[in-house]
Amino acid sequence: MSSYADIAAKGPKQTPEEAAAPQPPQVEYSESASTSSLIDVDTPSVRTVPSDFAEQEVQTETQAARIDREDEAKERAEKIRAEAEFAKKQARRKARKADTWLTKKFEGLGDGASGALAAVNVLALVGLSGFLGYRAWGLYDHGRLSWKHVGLGLGVLGAVGAVEGVFARYLYKAKKDQ
Structure with a gap:
């Protein structure tokens, strides 16, 4: 069995241009490049954080939104719990009323x-x-x-x-x- 190199050596020869690696792309330099789109770090448009940023309770908008959602969920849970407690009290009151009515009937x-x-x-x-x-x-x-x-x-x-x-x-x- 022959190797790839042996078979390739029997075929037609490449020209030097074909055998050479392709040229890397060239960067064109021009002196008219504008630097106006670059941000200057000395201008007030650059955002900086206060020195006590790490000690702040809420550091990001996402964190603030999550805290708001958790607070709303707690409020809903408290409201549901209060409604359930009220319903239990109502049921107890009705049961006590029926109990009293039945006891009075038997007393009679x-x-x-x-x-x-x-x-x-x-x-x-x-x-x-x-x-x-x-x-x-x-x-x-x-x-x-x-x-x-x-x-x-x-x-x-x-x-x-x-x-x-x-x-x-x-x-x-x-x-x-x-």
Whole structure:
């Protein structure tokens, strides 16, 4: 195998002008060049910074804009926090008002009415439990009782128990005040 140099040596010879490197571009000197566009450092148009520049809290316009944005964000957050606090107070006030109303209604019940209400609550819970037990037994008898059905029944019993617990608490609270 031949090298590139061997193959190039067999070809036509270059003229001295072709073999020479290209000439670098020449700069033309003229004495009429204007220096009016150059800035003189002694004129007041050159910006200088004060000697306490490094100690200044805000040094650039970008930094000042960032500080302004942060301050606006803090103000918005404070406003949102105040609105949320006001909404919480309103909700507490409404809950307390409903609590007081319900307690007054139960206070108005006589001993016989409150006893009847407690008996109805117990009977309702026993009746619901009996119905759910009967349905569960029917599903078990047909082989279709699953954990999903058991969980659903327990969830219904838990929800009813929670509602009755709330009403029982108000009934107890109303009777305690008398």
